[in-house]
Amino acid sequence: MNNRGKGLKIGFVLILIAGLLLIDGCWGKREVEELAPLIGVGIDLGQRPDTFLITEQYALPKKSGSSASDVEGWTYSFEVSNAREMNEKASKVLNRLPFMGSLKVIVIGEEAAKAGFKDVLDFAQRFSEFRRSMYLVLAKGKAQSILNLKLRKGELPAMFIKSNIETGNKISTFPKVRLGHYLTVLGRKSTAPILPVIESIKPGDEGIEYKAVGEEDEAQEAWIQGAGVFRGDHLVDFLTDEESKGYMWLENEVIHRLINTVGTGESKVIFGGQVLKSTTRFKVKGKDGTIGIQYQIKASIAVDQVMGLKEQLSETEWLDLMNEAEKSFAKVIQKECELSIKKERELGLDFLEIGRHIEQRNPAYWKTVKDQWEGKIADFPIALDVQVTIHHSGMSSSSATTNND
Amino acid sequence: MERISPHQFMTLGAAVLMGGTFLLLAAGVTVASGRDGWMTVLPGFAVGIPYGLMVLSLLEQYPRKNLLRISEILLGKWVGKIIGFIYILIAGYYGGLVLAVLGEIFERSIMPLTPRWLFYLGGLVLVLYLVGSGIEVFARFSEILFPVIIIALMLNVVLTIPRIEQGELMPILSEGIKPLFYGVLKVMPFAMAYILFLAGILPFLPTSKQEIGQMKAGVWRAVFWVGIVDMLVVIVQILVFGPGETIRLANGILVLGKLVEVSRTVAGIESIFMGIWLGAMVIKICAYFFMTSWGLETVFNLKGFKWNVIVGVVFLGIAFGLPRGAYLLKELSIAESYLLCPFASVWIPILWGVSRWKKGAGV
Numbered sequence: 001m002n003n004r005g006k007g008l009k010i011g012f013v014l015i016l017i018a019g020l021l022l023i024d025g026c027w028g029k030r031e032v033e034e035l036a037p038l039i040g041v042g043i044d045l046g047q048r049p050d051t052f053l054i055t056e057q058y059a060l061p062k063k064s065g066s067s068a069s070d071v072e073g074w075t076y077s078f079e080v081s082n083a084r085e086m087n088e089k090a091s092k093v094l095n096r097l098p099f100m101g102s103l104k105v106i107v108i109g110e111e112a113a114k115a116g117f118k119d120v121l122d123f124a125q126r127f128s129e130f131r132r133s134m135y136l137v138l139a140k141g142k143a144q145s146i147l148n149l150k151l152r153k154g155e156l157p158a159m160f161i162k163s164n165i166e167t168g169n170k171i172s173t174f175p176k177v178r179l180g181h182y183l184t185v186l187g188r189k190s191t192a193p194i195l196p197v198i199e200s201i202k203p204g205d206e207g208i209e210y211k212a213v214g215e216e217d218e219a220q221e222a223w224i225q226g227a228g229v230f231r232g233d234h235l236v237d238f239l240t241d242e243e244s245k246g247y248m249w250l251e252n253e254v255i256h257r258l259i260n261t262v263g264t265g266e267s268k269v270i271f272g273g274q275v276l277k278s279t280t281r282f283k284v285k286g287k288d289g290t291i292g293i294q295y296q297i298k299a300s301i302a303v304d305q306v307m308g309l310k311e312q313l314s315e316t317e318w319l320d321l322m323n324e325a326e327k328s329f330a331k332v333i334q335k336e337c338e339l340s341i342k343k344e345r346e347l348g349l350d351f352l353e354i355g356r357h358i359e360q361r362n363p364a365y366w367k368t369v370k371d372q373w374e375g376k377i378a379d380f381p382i383a384l385d386v387q388v389t390i391h392h393s394g395m396s397s398s399s400a401t402t403n404n405d
Numbered sequence: 406m407e408r409i410s411p412h413q414f415m416t417l418g419a420a421v422l423m424g425g426t427f428l429l430l431a432a433g434v435t436v437a438s439g440r441d442g443w444m445t446v447l448p449g450f451a452v453g454i455p456y457g458l459m460v461l462s463l464l465e466q467y468p469r470k471n472l473l474r475i476s477e478i479l480l481g482k483w484v485g486k487i488i489g490f491i492y493i494l495i496a497g498y499y500g501g502l503v504l505a506v507l508g509e510i511f512e513r514s515i516m517p518l519t520p521r522w523l524f525y526l527g528g529l530v531l532v533l534y535l536v537g538s539g540i541e542v543f544a545r546f547s548e549i550l551f552p553v554i555i556i557a558l559m560l561n562v563v564l565t566i567p568r569i570e571q572g573e574l575m576p577i578l579s580e581g582i583k584p585l586f587y588g589v590l591k592v593m594p595f596a597m598a599y600i601l602f603l604a605g606i607l608p609f610l611p612t613s614k615q616e617i618g619q620m621k622a623g624v625w626r627a628v629f630w631v632g633i634v635d636m637l638v639v640i641v642q643i644l645v646f647g648p649g650e651t652i653r654l655a656n657g658i659l660v661l662g663k664l665v666e667v668s669r670t671v672a673g674i675e676s677i678f679m680g681i682w683l684g685a686m687v688i689k690i691c692a693y694f695f696m697t698s699w700g701l702e703t704v705f706n707l708k709g710f711k712w713n714v715i716v717g718v719v720f721l722g723i724a725f726g727l728p729r730g731a732y733l734l735k736e737l738s739i740a741e742s743y744l745l746c747p748f749a750s751v752w753i754p755i756l757w758g759v760s761r762w763k764k765g766a767g768v
Contacts, residue, residue, distance in 0.1 A: 012534045027519040101673065128514050131663050133568070180646070180664070184570050187649025252571075360572050363579035 036060065036074070036094045037102035040158025041124075042143030043117055044109035046079040052112065052120050053079050054086040055144045057158045058094065059102075073156040077144050083123035100129035104162040106136050106179070107198065109143035113228060113235035121233070125183060132180030135165050138228040138235065140199035149200055152210070152220045161198055164224055169255040172248050172275075173241065174224050186232065190355035190373055192347075193230045194247065197238060198222055229343075229351045237347055239340070246340025249297055249333055250352050252280035259301065261328035263308060271325045272305030276391050284361035291365050292381025293354055295337070299386070301329055303393040318397045322390045330386040341382055348374045354382070406469070409609055411616050413544035415623030417606075420547035420554070422453070422599040423631045424689030425503065425682065427558060428510065429734070430592065430635055431642040431657045438588030440648040441578055443639040445585050449592020450632035456600040456749070457624035459757040460607070461617055466760055468612035472604035472753070473703040479759045488752060489704035493697055495744050496601065497716065500693030501723025502737050504528060507686045508724065509733055514659045515679055525724050528683070529717050532691045536698065536713055540609045543691055550684045557681040558634055561658065562641045564665040569644040594741035596628070597749035602692045604753070605699040655734075658682075694720065 042055035055077040062072050076093055080086045090098050106124060108117050124130045139146045149157045165176055174196040185193045200222045203209055210221065227239040227247065239247065248254050257275035278299040285294055303325055313321060344352050355373050359366040369376055409417065434442030434449075460472065467475045473492060477485025508524035516524075535543045603624075610620065642657040645664070654660055662675035697716050701707040727733055 012530065012537070015530045027516070027523075128517065128659075132660065133664055133666060178568075180568065180650075181570065184573075184647040184650055187647050187653070356572075359579075360575035363576040367579075 030097055030099075034097055035099040036090075036096035037099050039073075039102055039156065040105045040107065040147055040161070041103060042077075042107040042109060042139070042147045043112045043120055044142050044144050045111045045115055048079060051079050051081050053077055053109075053142075053144060054083065054120070055107075055147045056086065056090055056098070057147050057156060058098070059156055059159070071156070073158075075147055083120060100127060101131065103130060103134050105158045105165075106134060107139050107143035107146050107158075107161070108136065108195065109139050110141055110235065112143070113138055113195075113230070113233075116233045118233035121179075124179060130179075132178065132183070134179050135162060136177050136179055136182050136195050137161055137165070137198045137224065138195040140197055140238075146198055146200060146222060149222055150220060151222065157222065160222065161224070165196070168224070172254040172257045174244050175227055175247065175251070175253065188353075188356055190350055190359070190370060191353045192236075192349035192351040193232075194227050194239070194351045195230070196224050196244075197226045197228055198224050229347060229349055231349060236349060237343075239343060239351075242336050243340045243343050246336035246338070247352065249278070249280060249337050250295060250340060252278075254278040254280075254299070259329060259332060261325070261332055263328075268308055269321065269324070270305075270307040271303055271328055272307070273301040273303045273325075273329065273390075276300045276302055282357055282361075284358050284365075286362075286365075290381060291358070291362060292383060293357060294383040294385065296385045297333060297337070297387070298389070299329070299333065300389045300391045301325075302391045306393070309398065312398050315397070318393075322393060325393075326388045326390055329388040329390075333386045333388070334384055337384055337386070345378045348377050350374070350377055354380065407539050407541045407609055408611055409541055409544045411611065411619035411623055413541075413548060414606075414610060414620050415627050416551050417544045417547045418457075418599060418603065418623065419627035419630050420551040420685070420688045421602050421692040422450070422595065422627055423551070423554060423634070423685060424595070424598070424692075425506065425510075425686045426595050426631070427635055427638045427658050427685075428506075428656050428682065429737075430595075431639045431651050432654065433591040433738070434588040434639060435643060435648050435651045437591045438584040439580060440574060440576075440643055441580070441585060442588050442648075442651075443574070443636055443643060445588025446592055446636040446639055447629075447632040448585075449589045450596050450628050450635070452589070452593050453596030453599055453628050454624060456596070456753050457603060457628070458621055459753050460600060460603045461621055461624065463757060463760055464607050464610060464612065465614075465617055466764070469608045471607045471699060471703060472756060473700060475760070476752075476756060479756060479763065486704055489700055491748060492601070492604070493700035493704065495740075495748055496605075496693050496696035496700060497719055498723060499598070499740055499745055500690055500697060501720040502727065502733075502740055503686060503690050503693065504720050505724035505727045505733055506737055507683065507690070509729065510656060510659070510686075511679065511683070514656065515676055522725070525721055528687055528690060529720060531687050532694050533713060533717055535687075535691050536694050537710065540606070540695065543695070547688055550688065554681055554685050555630070555634055557678055558638060561662055561665065561678060562637050564667060565641060565645055565661050568664050569641070570647060573644045573647050574640070590742075593750070594746040597746045598689075598741070599627075600749050600753060601745065602696060604749075605696045655731075690720070 036058045038056055039059045040057035044053040046053045055075060058074045059071040060074060074094065076090055078086055078089045080089065087098055106121070125132065147157050151157060151160055168174060168176055175194055177195050182193055185191050201208055208221070225241050227244045228235050229237050229239060254275060257278070259273055259275060261271045263270040278297065280295060280297045282296070283294045285292060303322070340352065344350065350373065354377070355366070355370065430446065434445050438445050463472065463475055467478065473485065473489040476488045480488070504525055507528050508521040511524050512519070512521055535546055638658060642651050642661060645661060646654060646657060651657055659675065659679070662678040665674055666672040694716060698708070698713060701712055727736060
């Protein structure tokens with residue numbers, strides 16, 4: 001190798017080393033100690049026109065904490081006109097740089113949801129630090145109140161909401177909506193978005209009793225139940241718990257469910273069980289020139305509780321009873337679905353994505369109805385076929401107490 | 406003169422063909438063909454196969470000459486020089502554009518505060534090193550990096566499967582097949598960019614009949630490898646985001662990278678993906694740098710380190726001089742669709758046709 005070539009190579013290597021040192025992030029470098037990880041955001045309407053009351057919840061490791069998971073929460077609310085203004089104000093208070101990549105939950109307050117929140121949410125889908133995997137929930141009341149709850153378990157509300165949603169598969173009673181899913185649904189036009197509802201529950205609400213900490217009327221617990229139905233980014237109405245459960249069946253989102261019958265069979269026996277597996281399929285069918293949708297729900301249930309048995313049953317009688325259980329569970333599922341369909345028809349909003357199903361299976365027909373779809377929902381033919389199989393009936397084939405009755 | 410093997414020809418060609426196509430392809434084909442856009446990717450790339458075979462058949466007839474030299478032989482000196490001049494302009498401008506896009510993507514996605522010149526300079530230093538080391542080193546660089554790019558893309562695709570929205574690909578062909586044609590037109594420029602690279606690399610290719618046969622198979626393989634991988638990238642983006650969001654997202658694959666989460670332990674690995682995408686774009690810039698240098702050498706007999714530095718400065722000038730943001734992507738799309746694609750799609754068949762005619766006529 002001649003001297004010139006050698007010199008060039010050394011020059012290149014030096015430039016590469018300099019490049020490596022420079023590109024290391026000196027311009028955007030942020031030490032972990034300088035960051036404030038954001039975990040929850042609440043959006044409410046501000047008092048002044050065209051403002052939002054934005055609440056941000058940060059989680060910081062406790063200096064005296066015994067483990068890395070020992071965190072303290074900082075929650076601030078500011079009335080601002082946009083999300084960046086909120087960042088500026090939070091930076092001043094925190095003396096740290098808000099880090100958005102850790103955001104887990106955005107809570108939309110009821111009033112903000114009614115007024116529309118697309119503009120304030122734009123920051124979350126545009127700024128590169130955010131992840132589309134964060135969850136969206138709708139608050140009954142103010143989002144600020146939810147994020148300021150002092151939960152009895154000591155958890156930060158944002159972390160509680162996140163873990164509650166993530167363990168929600170075990171009961172499958174409310175929809176799980178990530179920002180990415182919401183944006184995809186918005187892009188479909190025919191489908192009405194839906195968000196799960198979080199609400200604080202006080203002792204005495206919905207049959208719950210517990211000893212509250214602090215002031216007498218202070219809510220110390222919260223739960224996710226029901227859902228809100230939107231037209232675009234405007235809240236239109238709420239779904240009840242049963243209507244939401246119907247949505248879960250029809251959308252094939254039931255992973256596991258705890259389910260009870262109401263004793264409508266001949267023997268008036270009540271069954272409690274757990275859904276082990278569920279599949280919902282649909283067909284878009286034409287009959288006598290009318291197009292309709294037919295759902296078929298197949299659920300496999302383990303019976304965990306049998307109440308109201310009057311006597312010990314023989315093997316054959318037990319099998320008959322399990323047949324009755326299958327019918328009773330199917331009725332419950334059918335009722336939940338019908339309530340959900342009824343709500344869809346009343347609202348004229350297609351949160352069950354029936355229009356999208358028609359578009360998938362019969363695009364030619366969809367082109368003829370898509371422009372009047374909201375008007376067609378009210379009387380669009382929908383049929384249900386629910387089939388339940390009892391997978392097993394637990395550790396016993398009768399009641400332990402029947403001989404004493 | 407340096408030579409590369411048929412295997413190196415295949416992997417280098419595939420790496421140049423791939424470049425940063427996966428960063429922009431999904432939005433383009435979905436705008437043109439809706440949710441059926443993924444179907445247009447493979448046919449769009451496959452357009453490159455007949456062109457590639459035409460270029461290699463010219464190599465058989467005129468060994469160790471690039472297409473610029475062959476143009477001078479077949480079409481006359483001045484026509485050949487004009488074609489060569491256009492080739493230099495297109496290669497230089499497109500190379501500078503890709504360099505600008507590299508900085509734009511990094512600035513937009515993970516390093517918003519780092520000055521753009523650092524990305525330009527970092528990328529260009531690597532390119533200058535590869536150009537200075539010769540085509541064989543560039544081929545070996547691609548041989549190492551291309552499998553890493555493919556593995557990273559496949560990992561990105563597979564690890565985002567849990568985020569798929571059911572049924573987003575349905576209905577299939579609801580708008581008929583006409584929109585697919587527009588989608589193919591969106592993909593074709595990428596194939597033509599590859600063909601223009603082949604036009605310049607010919608003098609470095611082996612010329613035995615057996616090796617030319619292997620290289621013809623290499624063109625097929627490169628096109629299908631890249632076409633299939635890019636098609637999967639488009640499919641997964643439509644499945645995860647839906648067609649509406651796929652169109653709206655500036656760089657869907659980067660958003661896809663942010664969605665990768667394995668259990669609760671692996672997340673936030675988009676920076677690793679970005680590092681690999683940087684390598685993919687450097688290969689493309691390097692290819693266009695080579696093309697500009699080959700053009701200068703063939704048409705004006707300008708070669709050597711000094712001219713490489715001048716080309717580098719021109720690339721930097723283009724990258725700095727171009728508008729930013731959405732305008733830059735628009736400019737890239739215009740250059741691909743209205744400069745690069747028409748030039749390659751007309752020049753190569755004419756050259757091939759004239760050579761066949763002259764051969765048949767015994768001229």
